[in-house]
Amino acid sequence: MHTPIQYVDVHRVLCSGPGDLAGVQALVASGALRPADIVAVMGKTEGNGCVNDFTRDFATARWCDFLSPHLGCLPSEVGQRVALVMSGGTEGVLSPHFTVFSRRWVAAEPQHLGKRLVVGVAHTRDFLPEEIGRSAQIECTAVAVGEAMRDAGIAHAADVHFVQIKCPLLTSNKVDAALQRGAVPVTHDSYASMAYSRGASALGVALALGEIAAPVEEAATALLSDWSLYSARASASAGIELEANVVIVLGEAEGAASPYRIAHTVMRDAVDAASVRQMLHLALGMDADGASVLPGLVNLLAKAEASPDGRVRGLRHTMLNDSDIHATRHARAVVGAVLASVVGDTALYVSGGAEHQGPAGGGPVAAIVRVGPPGDAGVPVL
Structure with missing residues (x-):
């Protein structure tokens, strides 16, 4: 008799808008994702990421409506069953998407x-x-x-x-x-x-x-x-x-x-690609130049911030003085481009506003990488 062990699966799903769950529905229809197993969703939506970014609320409502019948609860109750985190702002090259975490316990070694x-x-x-x-x-x-x-x-x-x-x-x-x-x-x-x-x-x-x-x-x-x-x-x-x-x-x-591993590092500033490359290489065994990242990379999760002292590596930046575009939006665009250049992928979770999240002007970065095939534990992915 085996003690049940935790099996987590992660799907990154592209979307055409904050209410587009067609990709998620396709995963469910194919049997690759069971709605009852979903424990968390992290979404990047294409609003401004500011106070009046209603794409976050819209995406959350769509997820609640979608999951409600599968979980046997009211849409208003879904948020207590599944952690729904929608982060607004996909400036620059960032591509809107959802990262879906599912979890179940399996009787296998x-x-x-x-x-x-x-x-x-x-x-x-x-x-x-x-x-x-x-x-x-x-x-x-x-x-x-x-x-x-x-x-x-x-x-x-x-x-x-x-x-x-x-x-x-x-x-x-x-x-x-x-x-x-x-x-x-x-x-x-x-x-x-x-x-x-x-x-x-x-x-x-x-x-x-x-x-x-x-x-x-x-x-x-x-x-x-x-x-x-x-x-x-x-x-x-x-x-x-x-x-x-x-x-x-x-x-x-x-x-x-x-069949996944996760590792983290800290970007010392908005252009610190070297720390990300080192983390991918040392912690997860990827080639130092990122050449082998794409086959296994599920997502990079990162925080972005306009340095509060107004400088990046000693040079003045103007992100904090722009009255038309908030600094958080500038920062997402910068860090999104830097990370995309490292891994050759733009559907990345980059969130703006890194107050006390990493050193001033920098921010934490984590990488989720698949290191085994479906059924890695001898259990088929449902």
């Missing part, structure tokens, strides 16, 4: 040695407007990361390679509601609130993974000011479509049956 990909999810409670960007969000996120690690079967923080979070932002209605109750939000500016929410979420990850030792209150005081505090594995995306933090932990575990 893995046919490989070493660690393989596992995934875990968790949710925080809903946040009051005045809690966004403050210690409550940091603390709740840290707790949720621990819950997601346990859900994934990850015992050690060192085996966590990427933590994707979808977090809420402040709208004018939320700010007004807080003020009428006598509460003071961290900012009255909706766009600025995205940075506070992303930063607080990232510091929560850093605390959970032991990357910083600062107490929660101290971390909250340092938010958006002390850039020496950061997580090398956090990726946070803010949106209007939720009130809580959704947490997806991606890592590795011994005994997992998945």
Whole structure:
């Protein structure tokens, strides 16, 4: 009698728009994907990635409508069963797509040695407007990361390679509601609130993974000011479509049956392709020049940021001074092009706004690579 082991599958599915699930439906029809096994979806949608990017909400609603009958629940309940993270903004060469994670337990012994990909999810409670960007969000996120690690079967923080979070932002209605109750939000500016929410979420990850030792209150005081505090594995995306933090932990575990591996690195700045090449080569065994990446690469997951000091390698950039296009959009376009040049692929998950996610001006990058064929563990892919 074998102890059930975790089998994770990952599909990257291109789309013609935020509501296009034809590629996903084809996978289901072919038997390659079973909707009941889906635990998380990370989407790149083609909006502006700012406060009024409704492509995120539209994509989320389409996924909820699609999964509802398969999961036997209402569309409004799907978000509690499946972690749906939609990141807006596919500037430059980035191509819109969905990365779908499915998970099941199988009664088989893995046919490989070493660690393989596992995934875990968790949710925080809903946040009051005045809690966004403050210690409550940091603390709740840290707790949720621990819950997601346990859900994934990850015992050690060192085996966590990427933590994707979808977090809420402040709208004018939320700010007004807080003020009428006598509460003071961290900012009255909706766009600025995205940075506070992303930063607080990232510091929560850093605390959970032991990357910083600062107490929660101290971390909250340092938010958006002390850039020496950061997580090398956090990726946070803010949106209007939720009130809580959704947490997806991606890592590795011994005994997992998945035919995938995951590794991470940190880009020191927006043009640091060398770190990505080194990670692909050293951690995942790819050719140093990336020549053999395409056959096995499922996706690169990355954060992008316009350096807050206004410089890249000592030279001045103007991303922070552009009143027509927000800096987060510039950064996604730059990092998307740099990463695409490394792997020769443009359907990459690049999210803007890397406050406390990697060093100032840089950001975490993770690569998911298939290292075995379907049925790698002696179990057919359903």
